[in-house]
Amino acid sequence: MSNNSNEQRVIVVGTRQSALALTQSGQVIDELKRISEQQGLGYTFEIRKIITKGDRILDVTLSKVGGKGLFVKEIEQALLDGEIDIAVHSMKDMPFELHEGLMNGATPKRVNPLDCLVTRNGHDLDSLPQGARVGTSSLRRSSQLKNRRPDLQLESIRGNIDSRMRKLETEGFDAVVLAAAGLTRMGWEDRISALIPEDVCIPAVGQGALGIECRVNDSQVRELLALLNDRETDITVRAERSFLGTLNGGCQVPIGAHATIISEEADGPLLELTGMVGSPDGETLLKEIKRGKDPEELGKKVAESLIASGADRILAEIGG
Known part of the structure; x- marks a missing residue:
């Protein structure tokens, strides 16, 4: 890549505004800065926070809100409108069909894809008391957990990762189910009571991975993102x-x-x-x-x- 025409370019990175989304985007920007410096590209980066439909509607379960791309549509629109140059998504939020003119430019190295339990008393799934109240926002998780432990009371719980963990105390849940990746990225691995094995709960598609979306016709950004792609995660x-x-x-x-x-x-x-x-x-x-x-x-x-x-x-x- 040459650095003659792009020395002053500011690359605007769009993200949801939750603590996890901002942490993930910050980690991606740190890596892109390192690549930019290594390649002598001189790019600078700034974050643009965007509120999505999935962030606005917090009192309804995801399955009832309906529609694909609940957490990406507004961000994709900002990409199409040229307001941002890169969008950082949790891969599990990305619909299969991307908007025309957009592409997944990179899939960085994945972190732990498993689901996990955060409990008040350090229980794993099998040692949770009979009839324990377990919070989850996901039909995929509740379907598999009911199959393993039909006695559990599975209840819908929405909100950001930190607010869902707080509900253990404020709403009397015995456990909440979260993606281990989110806690890992936030540096909260010590809050994980137990990982849920894949033979009990198969993860969501792309869980633990990020998708870095860009415009198809932005060759500078595409070349940059190609250097961030992790082959194993991508495949x-x-x-x-x-x-x-x-x-x-x-x-x-x-x-x-x-x-x-x-x-x-x-x-x-x-x-x-x-x-x-x-x-x-x-x-x-x-x-x-x-x-x-x-x-x-x-x-x-x-x-x-x-x-x-x-x-x-x-x-x-x-x-x-």
């Missing part, structure tokens, strides 16, 4: 998102997927993808595991296998 998340896209699912339906690279081979990495679709009551949990080399093809095959097992009927019933 595994592409498989998960292909699975999501084939099922046409959003964050308001009980869908989970997690891909890993299980071996590096001469013709490329071998992936393993676990996909899940569950009924909201937790009585039906459909799971499929497949391996393959092509991430998009693998995601599609796992989804088609679940559709053949009845996933389409579950999703149709809950408006997926």
Whole structure:
């Protein structure tokens, strides 16, 4: 990359205004500054906070708010309007279909993709008392937890990561379920009482990963973001998102997927993808595991296998 025409460019980074979103964006900017300096590009960065529909409506469960892209639509509009140059999203909030003219420019290295419990007494899932009150904002989580522990009282809990943890004390929950990645990025790993194993609760598509969105026609930013991309995270998340896209699912339906690279081979990495679709009551949990080399093809095959097992009927019933 040459530095003749871009020395003075200020790259505006759009983000939600929660503490977690601002922390994530700050970490991305730190990394981009390092790359910019290393490459002699002379870019500077500034943050622009944007309120999304999902941030405004906090008294309704995500599944009832409806629509895909609850936490990204307004940010994408700012990108299209040229008000910002880069958008930092939690990958699990990104809809499969991106707006025309926009693209995912980078998927940085993923952190822990698992769900976790934050409890008052250090319990893990199996040691929570009979009938314990557990808060979660996610149908995917509640479906799988009901399947494992039908006795638990699962209740909807919305809000930012810190406000959800406060509800342990203020609203008398025994536990709340959160993404371990959020607590890790905030430096709050010591608050995690227990990780929930993948065989109990398959994570959301892209959980633990970020998506850095930009305009297709912004070649400077695209070149910069390419240097931030983590190959392993990119490939595994592409498989998960292909699975999501084939099922046409959003964050308001009980869908989970997690891909890993299980071996590096001469013709490329071998992936393993676990996909899940569950009924909201937790009585039906459909799971499929497949391996393959092509991430998009693998995601599609796992989804088609679940559709053949009845996933389409579950999703149709809950408006997926």
